Amino acid sequence: MPAIAIHGTTSNAGKTIIATALCRIFADKGYSIAPFKAQNMSLNSYITENGGEIAQAQALQARAARIDPIAEMNPILLKPKAEHISQVIVRGKPYADMNVWEYHEFVERQGRGIINTSLRRLSSEYDLIILEGAGSPAEINILQHDIVNTYPAKLMDAKCILVHNIEYGGSFAYLFGTLSLLRDEKERYEGVIINKFHGESLDVCKVESLIDKPVLGVVPRIENLHIPAEDSLGLEDGYNDGLDIDDVTDRRSARVVIPSGFQQLDDEIDKLARIVSASVDMDKIEAMIHE
Numbered sequence: 001m002p003a004i005a006i007h008g009t010t011s012n013a014g015k016t017i018i019a020t021a022l023c024r025i026f027a028d029k030g031y032s033i034a035p036f037k038a039q040n041m042s043l044n045s046y047i048t049e050n051g052g053e054i055a056q057a058q059a060l061q062a063r064a065a066r067i068d069p070i071a072e073m074n075p076i077l078l079k080p081k082a083e084h085i086s087q088v089i090v091r092g093k094p095y096a097d098m099n100v101w102e103y104h105e106f107v108e109r110q111g112r113g114i115i116n117t118s119l120r121r122l123s124s125e126y127d128l129i130i131l132e133g134a135g136s137p138a139e140i141n142i143l144q145h146d147i148v149n150t151y152p153a154k155l156m157d158a159k160c161i162l163v164h165n166i167e168y169g170g171s172f173a174y175l176f177g178t179l180s181l182l183r184d185e186k187e188r189y190e191g192v193i194i195n196k197f198h199g200e201s202l203d204v205c206k207v208e209s210l211i212d213k214p215v216l217g218v219v220p221r222i223e224n225l226h227i228p229a230e231d232s233l234g235l236e237d238g239y240n241d242g243l244d245i246d247d248v249t250d251r252r253s254a255r256v257v258i259p260s261g262f263q264q265l266d267d268e269i270d271k272l273a274r275i276v277s278a279s280v281d282m283d284k285i286e287a288m289i290h291e
Helices: 015-028 056-064 100-125 140-145 150-156 171-188 204-211 263-279 282-288
Strands: 003-008 033-036 039-041 045-047 053-055 076-082 085-090 093-099 128-132 159-165 189-197 215-220
Touching: 003 015, 003 150, 015 033, 015 056, 015 128, 015 159, 015 189, 015 263, 015 282, 033 056, 033 100, 045 056, 053 056, 053 076, 056 128, 056 263, 076 100, 085 100, 093 100, 100 128, 100 140, 100 150, 128 150, 150 171, 159 171, 171 189, 171 204, 189 204, 189 282, 204 215, 215 263
Parallel strands: 003 128, 003 159, 033 128, 039 076, 159 189, 189 215
Antiparallel strands: 045 053, 076 085, 085 093
16 A cells, blocks of 8 residues: 655644645545544544544545545544643544553553554555654654654555755754664655745755755745644644634634535645645655555
C-alpha cells in the first residue's frame, strides 16, 4: 500500500496544510486517498457520521480527499483537560483521562496495536494514505514513545517529506539538524518542502548541498486562506485569517462541525491545492508512490 508521510522540523511547520493540499491534489488526479494521523492533540474535534470523535484536521483532510471522515483516520485523540492531564479518545470514543506517564504506558501496551488496526482498515479500502506526523520526528528524548512519526511511516514503508516553516529562521540548521538526528531513518526522506516563504529568492542549491536531499518545493506564505486552525487554542494563528470562524465552530467548543455543503471551505481547499501544486514538484511526489 503506497503511503506518503508528511513530517516537520517543528510544530507549526505546515504539516497539516501540506497534507490537506496533497489529499485534494491526489483525489483530483483520481486516486482513492485517505488521511491518517495516529495521534493528535487538539481541543477542536469533529463528530463523524457514526458518532466518533476525531481531530478537526483529519476531518478537513478527509473533505479534501472527497471522502467521509471515519475514526480510523485519527485513532488516538488527546484533549487537554488540566496541566499534564488529557482525555484520551480511542477510535472516536472516550477511553480515559491520563497523565503523561499513564499515557506512555498505554502507548506501549495498547496504542501501537490500535494504530496498526486502523492502518490495516484504511489500507484495505484506499489506494494511497497520507500520513501526517506531529512536532518533529527527531525528538530523540521521547523517540521510544513515538507512535505518530517514525512508527507509522515504518509500518507503511512510507516515503517521507520533511516540511520547514521558514518564518522560524535558521532553515539550514533546522533541516540539517533534523535529518542528522534521524540517523538510520534519514533514508526514508525523499526531500524537503520549505513553507511560508515570502522573500525574493532562496538558494535551493545551497540547501540541497548541505542536507543531501532535494528541495521538492518552496511554498509561499498564503494570505487570507480561510481554513480553520487545527487547535482551538490557536485560532488567532496560522491560515485562518479572515475566516468567519463561527460558521464552522464555536470558538472554544470541543465539537466542530464542517458542513458537507459548505462551499466556501471547499473553495479554500481548492485554492490551497492550486498554490501548493504550483509550488512543489508534483511529478516527483507522485513518482514516490510508484517506486
